[in-house]
Amino acid sequence: MAHTATLAASTALPDGAFAQGSAARALKRLRVAFNTAETGFDPAQISDLYSATVIAHIIEPPYTYDHLARPVQVRPLTAAGPLESSADFLSHTLRIRPGIFFADDPAFNGQPRELVAADYAYALRRHFDPRYKSPNRAGLADAQILGLQALYEEALKTRQPFDYDRPVPGVEVLDRYTLRIRLGKPDPRFIHMLTSASLMGAVAREVVERYGDDIMAHPVGTGPFRLVQWRRSSLIALERNPTFREMRYEAHPAPDDAAGQAILQKLGGQRLPLVDRIEFSIIEGVQPGWLAFLAGDLDMTSVPPDYAASAMQNGHTAPNLARQGITVQRVPRADVAYTYFNMADPVVGGYTPEKVALRRAISLAYDVEREIRQVRRGLAIAAQGVVPPQTYGFDDRTRSGMSDYDPARAKALLDLYGYLDRNGDGWRELPDGRPLVLRYPTQSDEGNRPFTELWRKCMKEVGLNMVFEYGQWGAQLKQAQAGTLMMWTLGSAASTPDGQDPLSMVYGPLKGAGNFSGFDLPAFNQVFDRMGRLPDGPERLALFAQARRLMVAWMPVKAHSHRIRLLAVQPWLVGYQEHPFNRDFGRYVDVDPNRQPAARA
Structure with a gap:
């Protein structure tokens, strides 16, 4: 997947490119930062959030x-209307609106x-082309789109x-604008797959064939922006797609959503996009990004956890920031x-009682x-499972035991199953007497150090020797995909409002893909399969609870927390409201260039 940094086919435009006549207006720039580098911009080859964010534009x-x-509502984007699904949810017909064009x-x-409809059919097929080793293939294969696997x-x-x-x-182009997708198993929530640019973003075959192995650097779509500059792991610049169709700001905030109603009143009816350029900078490290924001860049x-107390006080923006309009x-x-x-x-894998006991003891x-109190500064809630808030199946009332902290019980489990300190060096050995070493990959930046130290202290308390292996996140991700890491801590953001997708991280048929742990338990797989076929309701919710209990019992994954973002916004950014998916x-946002500081050279 690695490619040398390159420019996209189109050339970066000068600031005056969007001027009307001789009276040039100031360029509207939206400037945001990623704290981890992207991998590239081909939907068939990426799985990281940062690349997916760029692709979605x-x-x-x-x-x-x-x-x-x-709550969230699905709306047509390029579709001509609602998805037409059969009564048994095995067939789904998609109609594309005529008159939408790719960027030049x-x-x-x-x-x-x-x-045209064939572009969506082609984009879907690309995930099954072995050439691309798509990280999305296994999940799509599980959807059982007939014939693709x-x-x-x-x-x-x-x-x-x-x-x-x-x-x-499973993939039938019925006419120029109509695509029918047929499944081998019912899926009442199939439409959510059709909201993801990374899974079902339209890709033109001519573009893929022209750029070949360099397609990661040449995304071409029908969206409001186009890639004009890419300095790998440094800067990604998008600019307004001059051929983008007429699309007006339309939204439906709840009547009691004062912030949403204010945004709609201000921006409703305006032609999209409202900004001319988006610059995604990669700023690794906690402090540099915060300082760049404070400097107006x-x-x-x-807001980094270490600065939370100085940014928000008593539930309100700190006075020094509020005076600046932040x-x-x-x-x-x-x-x-x-x-x-x-x-x-x-060491940590396996289904025998002593291996399960070790994982549960670590948990x-x-x-x-x-972690929440000291490292995250209160910006999280303890997780009872991997299903996130704001998704169907999340239950904040049940205490599953996933987040229990009980070192005495941990020690008792380790003692019971033969993880003892036989040589008196302070560290427990495996039941057969060999050294027991937990190898934990991490990064050496300031944001990861507090987590590393907490792991060290907690494991030492129960006599477990944890060794930290430092490296780059991207390289460790490749190791995770190859199945060579003993254990690893990650964050997973939901891409749809249904909570079943996060459970796929331990679904057996996806091991080697999204299932990094390789957990494959028939009882869990049966629950997962049945859950996918059922409509929402009490029976399906009961299966979510059963899946949660199985994960706690076998502990292939230790869920830590659901994070809370402390979001700081400059006064010249108009209309930003965080959306979960x-x-x-x-x-959807605007920038007041008269208030925004001029771009630095």
Whole structure:
């Protein structure tokens, strides 16, 4: 997946490019930062949040979520209307609105290129092309889109190029604007897959064939922005797509949502996008990003935990920031921070009682409340499972035992199953007497150090020797995908309002893909499968509870917390409201260039 930093096919435009006549107006720039580098911009090859965020501004799925509606509501984006699903939820028909065009690109030989149903069919097939090793393939295969997995397996076996033109029963282009997708199992919530640019963003075949192995650097879509500059791991610049269709600001905030109603009143009816340029800077480290915001170089940012007390006081923006017009708000996130255990690892993996006991002891020995209180500065709630807040299936009333802190019970479990300190050096050994060492990958930056120290203290308290292996996050992600890490802590943000997707991190058929732990328990897999077929209701909610109990019992994953973002926004940024699932926020915000500090050279 690694590619050398490069410019996109289009050239960066000068600041005056959006001027009308001779009276040039100031360029509206939206400036945000990622704290971890991107991987690239091909939907078929990425799985990280940062790359997906950029892609969502360029490449469009058929549906999206209303930007201001809470609870969330699905709305057509390029679709001509609602998804037409059969009564048994095995067939879903998508109709594309005519007259939508891709951004100009040399791949189109100077001709306008209209979006058609075949573009979505092609984009879906690309996840099954072995050439791309798509991290999304396993999840899509589990959806059982008829015929695609068979095409993948044939191409893998024969080592022949993937056949994009062979008809398959699950992906039928009925006419220029109509696509039918047929599944091997019912899916009442299939429409949520159609809201993801990373899964179902429209990609033109001509673009992929023109750029070949360099497609990661050449995203071309129907969206409001296009990539004009990419300095890998440093800067990603998007600018307004000059051929973007006419789209007006429309949203449906709840009547009692004062902030949402104010945004709608101010921006409603205006043509989108409202800004001319988006600059995503990669700023690693906690302090540099916050200082860049305070200097006026970023338009919004998350307040680092160490600065939370100075940014928000008694639930309100600190006076020194308020005087500058800055606002700070608490935003609950639809995510979960968790540690997974590699079930194939000879130390922490396995299904025998002593291996389960070790994982449960590690969980009991780790103090989640101390993490929240001291490291996160109160900006999180303890997790009872991996299903995040703001998703269906989340239950904040039940105490599952997932976040229990009880070092005495941890020690008792370790003693009972033979994890003893036989040589008196203070560290427990494996039941067979060999050294017991927990190898934990992390990064050496200031943001990770407090977590590392907490792990060290908690494990030492129960006699477990934890060794920290420092490296780059991207390299460790590749190790996780290859199944070579013993354990690792990650954050996972929900992409849809249904809580089943996060449970897939321990779903057996996805091991080697989204299931980094490799956990494969038939009882859990059966619960997961049944959950996917049922409509929402009490029976399905009972399965969420059963899945949570199984995860606590076997502990392939230790859920830590659901994070709360302390969001700081500059006074010149207009209309930003955090959405739990939409990634293309730049489409909906405005910037007052007369108040925003001029860009630095």
